[in-house]
Amino acid sequence: MSAEVTPFTLAIDQAQLDDLADRLARTRWPEKETVGDWAQGVPLTAIMGLCDYWQNEYDWRRCEAALNKAGQFTTVINGLRIHFLHVRSPNPDALPLLLTHGWPGSVVEFLKVLGPLSDPAANGGNPSDAFHLVIPSLPGYGFSEKPAEPGWGVEKIAETWILLMERLGYQRFVAQGGDWGSAVTTQIGVIAPPGCAGIHLNMPIAYPDVEDLKNLTAEEAEILAKSKAHQKSGLGYAYEQGTRPQTLGYGLTDSPAGQAAWIYEKFHGWMDHQGTPETVLTRDELLDNIMLYWLPATATSAARLYWESMSFYRPRKIEIPVGISQFHGEVIRASRRWAEKSYSNLIHWNELDKGGHFAAFEQPELFTQELRQCFRVLR
Numbered sequence: 541m542s543a544e545v546t547p548f549t550l551a552i553d554q555a556q557l558d559d560l561a562d563r564l565a566r567t568r569w570p571e572k573e574t575v576g577d578w579a580q581g582v583p584l585t586a587i588m589g590l591c592d593y594w595q596n597e598y599d600w601r602r603c604e605a606a607l608n609k610a611g612q613f614t615t616v617i618n619g620l621r622i623h624f625l626h627v628r629s630p631n632p633d634a635l636p637l638l639l640t641h642g643w644p645g646s647v648v649e650f651l652k653v654l655g656p657l658s659d660p661a662a663n664g665g666n667p668s669d670a671f672h673l674v675i676p677s678l679p680g681y682g683f684s685e686k687p688a689e690p691g692w693g694v695e696k697i698a699e700t701w702i703l704l705m706e707r708l709g710y711q712r713f714v715a716q717g718g719d720w721g722s723a724v725t726t727q728i729g730v731i732a733p734p735g736c737a738g739i740h741l742n743m744p745i746a747y748p749d750v751e752d753l754k755n756l757t758a759e760e761a762e763i764l765a766k767s768k769a770h771q772k773s774g775l776g777y778a779y780e781q782g783t784r785p786q787t788l789g790y791g792l793t794d795s796p797a798g799q800a801a802w803i804y805e806k807f808h809g810w811m812d813h814q815g816t817p818e819t820v821l822t823r824d825e826l827l828d829n830i831m832l833y834w835l836p837a838t839a840t841s842a843a844r845l846y847w848e849s850m851s852f853y854r855p856r857k858i859e860i861p862v863g864i865s866q867f868h869g870e871v872i873r874a875s876r877r878w879a880e881k882s883y884s885n886l887i888h889w890n891e892l893d894k895g896g897h898f899a900a901f902e903q904p905e906l907f908t909q910e911l912r913q914c915f916r917v918l919r
Contacts, residue, residue: 543707548612548623548683550604552835557600560796560834564595567797578808582801586816590804591797593823594830603648603828610654614683615707617700620692621685624676625650626708629658634670635737635919636710637911638701638728642719643781643842644803645898646682646832647675648825652904657911668919669912674713676704678720680841682832687841693848694720698727702735711735714915718742718899720845729858737918738861738887740911742899746855746874746882760875770871774809777802781843782850789840792833799839800830810897812869820902829901855882863888863914867903869896888914 569588573580610625625647628634637657641649654673661667677684679692679700701724705713714737717725722743729739748760756764780788792799807817807826817826833839862883866873868891876889890910895903 543615545613545615545707548614550607550612550683552600552604556835561595563796564591567591567795569797578805582805582808587797587801587804590800590823590826594796594800594827598824598827600831600835602824603831606651607647610651612683615704617703617707618696620679620687620700622676622679622700622704623647623683623685624674624704625654627654627658627673627675629670629672631659631661631667631670633668634658634672635915636705636708636713637671637673637915638705638713638715638725639673639675639900640701640715640717640721640724641675641678641681642717642721642723643681643845644806644829644833645719645721645901646829647677648829648832649898649901650675651828653900653908656904656908660912665908665912669916671911671915672710674705674708674710676701677832678724678842678845680844681838683836686838687844690848693845694723694727694852695849697724698731702728702731702733705735712737714738714740714918716740716742716911719897720849723849723852726856726858727852729860729862730856732858732860736860738863738915739858740863740865740888740914742865742867742907742910743870743872743897744864744866744874744879744883745853746879748875748878749881752878757875760878763873763875767872774871777806778846778850782846785840785843785847788843792839793837796834799834800827802839803830803833807898810869810871811902812867812894812896820896825901858883859885861885861887861918863910864890865899865907865910865914866891867895867897867899867906868893870899871897887917 572584656663657671660669680686715725715728722741725739813820900907
């Protein structure tokens with residue numbers, strides 16, 4: 541197997557962008573919802589507004605240029621071509637940091653933190669906090685290859701990421717993730733390879749046991765109430781992707797409006813915003829992320845990760861150093877005492893008063909500060 545790392549340049553054919561505009565122009569819209577809020581899903585006027593902007597004003601070439609400027613590469617590991625951003629710090633002593641996104645995210649989530657994390661001296665920080673950044677696209681996501689056979693669950697992805705860091709020559713590194721990135725990073729912590737000095741999560745996998753439930757604090761009761769509400773009305777997407785990703789994929793792969801609505805709903809439900817996602821992220825930023833599903837047609841292959849690994853989300857014992865940052869609007873949270881039962885070497889814990897599920901995307905400055913502070917003790 542070749543260990544070659546190949547530079548990757550995005551250059552989407554104009555015909556693909558013209559096809560997108562044509563499909564958007566010919567969208568067959570359903571009738572308006574019968575409620576006055578998002579209770580039935582994305583309101584018709586909201587998604588029509590987003591798609592109108594997408595068709596008539598959005599500029600993909602801007603995002604394409606930003607990704608190319610960041611530095612993109614591919615390499616084949618375990619028989620699959622993996623796409624990743626690789627940003628080396630100007631500080632030769634920088635600590636290698638592996639960042640993993642989730643669904644419905646992408647490497648686009650991290651574009652705003654590339655500079656601050658890799659070159660803190662040029663971004664108002666301390667040079668000693670510098671990181672070399674490795675940001676892979678999950679298999680079947682973005683411009684990573686789509687698995688053609690089952691078996692590409694969280695465990696195999698974690699093993700692949702460890703091999704990726706070794707291939708890049710990083711003998712010692714730290715890892716970070718949220719959503720599926722949290723699961724993959726957690727599994728790296730379980731494997732505890734000699735090269736991994738520690739991990740950081742912005743969505744810890746920790747739940748109360750029977751004894752905890754007998755004496756919940758007010759904060760813990762609030763966390764559980766939010767979690768139960770999410771399980772009752774917010775997990776339909778996960779059950780569909782976890783059981784019938786192929787069936788779902790036909791509609792999302794054919795209709796850009798459908799793909800956009802499927803993701804836009806989660807931005808609304810999981811972000812910490814003032815009424816709409818656009819109060820935190822621009823429409824351009826929202827669509828940049830959606831484009832990493834539309835252009836490579838990954839609705840189905842991305843959804844299959846739920847089919848592969850829905851059962852992964854249960855507490856696991858991790859003994860290597862772990863840092864946790866919980867952002868205010870995160871859907872799934874934990875109390876510190878629950879977390880300490882899974883993470884015996886907790887080196888960082890912080891609860892932030894703003895930010896949601898897409899931490900680096902929504903609050904890049906806070907996200908950067910959390911990683912700098914967490915990993916300082918491991919340098």
